[in-house]
Amino acid sequence: MRTFKIGLFGLGVVGSSVVSILRKNQDLIYSRLGAGLEVTHAVTANPAKKREISLEGIKVSSDPADILDNPDIDIVVELIGGITTAADVVLRAMDAGKPVVTANKALLAEKSREIFHKVYEKGLPIGMEASVAGGIPVLRSLKEGLSGENILEITGIVNGTCNYILTRMTEEGAPFAEVLADAQRLGYAEADPSFDVDGVDAAHKLAILVNLAYGTMVPYGDIYYEGIRGITPEDIAYAGALGFTIKLLAIGKLENGRVEARVHPTLVAEDHLLSSVNGVFNAVFLTGDNVDATMSYGRGAGGLPTGSAVVSDIIDIARNLKLGIPAKIPPLSVIRECLAERAVMPIQDISSEYYLRFQVRDQVGVLATITRVMGENGISIQSMLQPSVSEHPDEPVQVIITTHRARESDVQNSLKTLEPMEFMAGGTQLIRIERFQPELKD
Amino acid sequence: MRTFKIGLFGLGVVGSSVVSILRKNQDLIYSRLGAGLEVTHAVTANPAKKREISLEGIKVSSDPADILDNPDIDIVVELIGGITTAADVVLRAMDAGKPVVTANKALLAEKSREIFHKVYEKGLPIGMEASVAGGIPVLRSLKEGLSGENILEITGIVNGTCNYILTRMTEEGAPFAEVLADAQRLGYAEADPSFDVDGVDAAHKLAILVNLAYGTMVPYGDIYYEGIRGITPEDIAYAGALGFTIKLLAIGKLENGRVEARVHPTLVAEDHLLSSVNGVFNAVFLTGDNVDATMSYGRGAGGLPTGSAVVSDIIDIARNLKLGIPAKIPPLSVIRECLAERAVMPIQDISSEYYLRFQVRDQVGVLATITRVMGENGISIQSMLQPSVSEHPDEPVQVIITTHRARESDVQNSLKTLEPMEFMAGGTQLIRIERFQPELKD
Numbered sequence: 001m002r003t004f005k006i007g008l009f010g011l012g013v014v015g016s017s018v019v020s021i022l023r024k025n026q027d028l029i030y031s032r033l034g035a036g037l038e039v040t041h042a043v044t045a046n047p048a049k050k051r052e053i054s055l056e057g058i059k060v061s062s063d064p065a066d067i068l069d070n071p072d073i074d075i076v077v078e079l080i081g082g083i084t085t086a087a088d089v090v091l092r093a094m095d096a097g098k099p100v101v102t103a104n105k106a107l108l109a110e111k112s113r114e115i116f117h118k119v120y121e122k123g124l125p126i127g128m129e130a131s132v133a134g135g136i137p138v139l140r141s142l143k144e145g146l147s148g149e150n151i152l153e154i155t156g157i158v159n160g161t162c163n164y165i166l167t168r169m170t171e172e173g174a175p176f177a178e179v180l181a182d183a184q185r186l187g188y189a190e191a192d193p194s195f196d197v198d199g200v201d202a203a204h205k206l207a208i209l210v211n212l213a214y215g216t217m218v219p220y221g222d223i224y225y226e227g228i229r230g231i232t233p234e235d236i237a238y239a240g241a242l243g244f245t246i247k248l249l250a251i252g253k254l255e256n257g258r259v260e261a262r263v264h265p266t267l268v269a270e271d272h273l274l275s276s277v278n279g280v281f282n283a284v285f286l287t288g289d290n291v292d293a294t295m296s297y298g299r300g301a302g303g304l305p306t307g308s309a310v311v312s313d314i315i316d317i318a319r320n321l322k323l324g325i326p327a328k329i330p331p332l333s334v335i336r337e338c339l340a341e342r343a344v345m346p347i348q349d350i351s352s353e354y355y356l357r358f359q360v361r362d363q364v365g366v367l368a369t370i371t372r373v374m375g376e377n378g379i380s381i382q383s384m385l386q387p388s389v390s391e392h393p394d395e396p397v398q399v400i401i402t403t404h405r406a407r408e409s410d411v412q413n414s415l416k417t418l419e420p421m422e423f424m425a426g427g428t429q430l431i432r433i434e435r436f437q438p439e440l441k442d
Numbered sequence: 443m444r445t446f447k448i449g450l451f452g453l454g455v456v457g458s459s460v461v462s463i464l465r466k467n468q469d470l471i472y473s474r475l476g477a478g479l480e481v482t483h484a485v486t487a488n489p490a491k492k493r494e495i496s497l498e499g500i501k502v503s504s505d506p507a508d509i510l511d512n513p514d515i516d517i518v519v520e521l522i523g524g525i526t527t528a529a530d531v532v533l534r535a536m537d538a539g540k541p542v543v544t545a546n547k548a549l550l551a552e553k554s555r556e557i558f559h560k561v562y563e564k565g566l567p568i569g570m571e572a573s574v575a576g577g578i579p580v581l582r583s584l585k586e587g588l589s590g591e592n593i594l595e596i597t598g599i600v601n602g603t604c605n606y607i608l609t610r611m612t613e614e615g616a617p618f619a620e621v622l623a624d625a626q627r628l629g630y631a632e633a634d635p636s637f638d639v640d641g642v643d644a645a646h647k648l649a650i651l652v653n654l655a656y657g658t659m660v661p662y663g664d665i666y667y668e669g670i671r672g673i674t675p676e677d678i679a680y681a682g683a684l685g686f687t688i689k690l691l692a693i694g695k696l697e698n699g700r701v702e703a704r705v706h707p708t709l710v711a712e713d714h715l716l717s718s719v720n721g722v723f724n725a726v727f728l729t730g731d732n733v734d735a736t737m738s739y740g741r742g743a744g745g746l747p748t749g750s751a752v753v754s755d756i757i758d759i760a761r762n763l764k765l766g767i768p769a770k771i772p773p774l775s776v777i778r779e780c781l782a783e784r785a786v787m788p789i790q791d792i793s794s795e796y797y798l799r800f801q802v803r804d805q806v807g808v809l810a811t812i813t814r815v816m817g818e819n820g821i822s823i824q825s826m827l828q829p830s831v832s833e834h835p836d837e838p839v840q841v842i843i844t845t846h847r848a849r850e851s852d853v854q855n856s857l858k859t860l861e862p863m864e865f866m867a868g869g870t871q872l873i874r875i876e877r878f879q880p881e882l883k884d
Contacts, residue, residue, distance in 0.1 A: 145579025
């Protein structure tokens with residue numbers, strides 16, 4: 001029996017899970033691959049550290065050359081995270097003619113050009129399913145299942161920490177800081193949660209999704225992202241009163257050759273399936289020109305779900321090695337000569353519906369002024385909600401306005417005009433509303 | 443530019459959609475494949491029939507040999523449906539060394555042995571994504587995305603007609619016959635709806651799903667199926683009062699080497715994602731030992747979604763042809779030597795929770811008798827609901843009992859014992875309840 005040898009960088013939660021899955025499901029994997037898979041070498045910063053899994057049969061060291069310069073290693077798996085060292089590992093592996101599996105979304109998003117130009121040049125397969133939405137094979141859907149589709153829209157809940165926090169805020173009416181602290185205690189959020197709650201992680205995943213959907217390598221820095229720290233229980237309650245749930249969405253589209261790619265808290269209609277995706281679960285909604293709406297749902301993080309995606313990529317690459325073929329499917333969905341340079345649309349240019357919560361002093365003419373300014377900016381109002389009247393004339397009241405589809409820049413201009421007005425009693429909350437195509441409703 | 447030539451059997455709704463998609467998305471498909479795809483020949487029973495699409499450039503005939511004996515044809519697409527002729531086309535194509543794409547679930551389920559033994563023998567790729575849940579790439583998930591997973595459970599809403607009817611019955615409280623008539627008027631149900639509403643179509647799809655999940659070819663005739671004709675608006679209302687929605691589910695598991703495969707109306711907890719899958723949409727929930735819960739959702743039928751799946755299979759096979767390789771992935775997920783003979787568990791052997799609606803005369807001791815008989819059969823009662831008391835002693839009352847997990851044969855024995863008792867005022871409704879693993883709830 002042929003056995004493919006795997007060199008593993010990183011023995012953290014995901015790395016250990018990969019080792020466990022390959023052992024536990026060894027016979028099953030043999031039946032599907034017709035060959036064996038074995039982690040023979042692991043490289044980690046701290047080889048002496050005690051691990052929860054047995055490392056019997058695995059040569060552990062801190063020297064990358066033990067894997068990268070080892071002619072016996074068939075497949076390199078990069079699970080160390082970070083960017084600089086990881087990029088070095090991936091590029092050196094490719095140069096040595098070794099296919100790579102990586103779960104590193106930061107690397108793939110921020111260094112897409114370095115990585116993918118090398119991948120295309122070498123013609124080697126690269127596995128990256130684990131980088132987006134862990135256990136959900138959504139990259140495979142883009143590259144294979146929907147290979148005949150023009151992808152009209154990507155709408156994803158791709159950060160489990162944010163979805164967990166928003167779900168609990170929605171269920172309990174609790175404020176962000178309180179739920180975050182609890183999530184940290186329970187291990188659903190990091191001690192420094194900014195990567196997750198400020199939207200960076202979701203932006204990385206969105207970059208990978210749009211690159212695969214639109215055969216490009218967008219400049220990661222141009223992707224707009226905004227986290228969930230500013231969402232209040234009141235916003236969630238008002239959104240609920242209007243028939244919406246608040247989710248952190250990663251949204252990708254192609255508009256006149258430019259990629260629309262943005263991450264922000266979003267109002268989603270309560271009866272839309274994405275509203276029912278709760279807790280740490282992820283879901284990616286893809287709309288194609290023929291297939292219409294599709295959604296993939298599952299765990300977006302955790303050692304075993306992410307490890308499972310890594311294992312599926314290893315199996316896929318081993319199937320190539322068995323046949324002696326290079327990459328069967330282009331790494332970014334399109335062949336090299338069809339890669340497109342695409343700019344990311346600035347957030348000012350998007351159009352959307354909006355939820356605006358104004359804090360104003362309860363005086364005559366305020367609503368007239370707000371609606372006049374919005375009208376002058378070409379914004380049409382869809383609904384207005386004034387949840388309570390103040391008991392004291394100095395106490396501010398909340399006015400919630402939702403708009404019909406408008407340009408972001410027009411909305412921003414309205415807010416800039418209104419901001420200095422003397423009746424304004426605080427900052428204005430702006431949350432975008434995502435409407436799905438009506439034909440998805442039947 | 444290399445162009446792969448496709449011979450198409452069938453020019454109905456799906457066949458025409460395949461032609462349209464290949465034309466409309468020609469450039470996009472070229473960018474992803476690096477080759478062209480062209481339908482050059484079509485075989486149909488009625489070549490002279492006027493079609494909605496232009497057949498320019500396609501040689502249309504009624505002679506299968508025009509495709510099967512034509513050395514120029516690279517890929518054969520079978521979309522004629524039915525079993526006998528379709529089997530002949532697929533087997534002859536394989537014998538001629540031509541890879542096949544088919545959307546024919548009846549063929550793949552009922553003639554699995556004939557078809558797959560040939561496919562394995564020839565080593566050719568076969569595309570069958572369109573046979574289950576149309577636009578949802580769920581077969582690819584089983585064969586690729588979850589290739590490292592032990593599949594613990596498959597739970598699918600795979601018949602859009604039934605889901606449409608049940609959704610409307612739930613929303614409107616309308617009886618089956620009324621909604622069916624309306625669905626027929628709207629084109630969501632066939633003039634002879636039995637294939638859909640009696641569960642046959644779902645059973646075909648389930649056979650394909652379990653065969654792929656468990657590397658086997660189960661005897662199709664052993665799969666238990668039951669349709670939705672017997673579901674009343676009252677059942678839906680009582681289920682709702684207990685926190686459940688009624689869905690037609692296809693359920694597959696592997697229990698001690700035997701495949702559990704059954705299709706029947708099922709109570710699903712209201713807060714489970716499958717309960718939110720409405721209208722003609724399909725969804726397949728797959729649970730793996732590492733990845734835990736995943737779900738794929740989308741349109742299960744219709745020309746364009748199904749056509750899109752066919753096109754994705756054509757692209758996949760063309761990618762093989764470009765590389766000059768045989769099938770990369772075993773057709774039934776496992777390599778030939780690992781194919782397993784697996785029996786289907788008889789429905790009497792399954793265990794489940796149950797919803798039982800008794801129609802009884804309102805007299806003293808009835809509940810005591812029912813609960814005693816069930817207790818004697820080892821069945822533990824979870825809840826009891828008696829929605830109304832009769833105003834007239836002769837008028838039957840409904841008693842709804844849900845059970846804890848019990849063996850089907852014990853439940854059937856209880857019903858057999860109770861049936862002849864003089865207080866029984868009508869047949870007893872039995873609907874199974876599907877409980878999902880508690881760890882899926884966070």
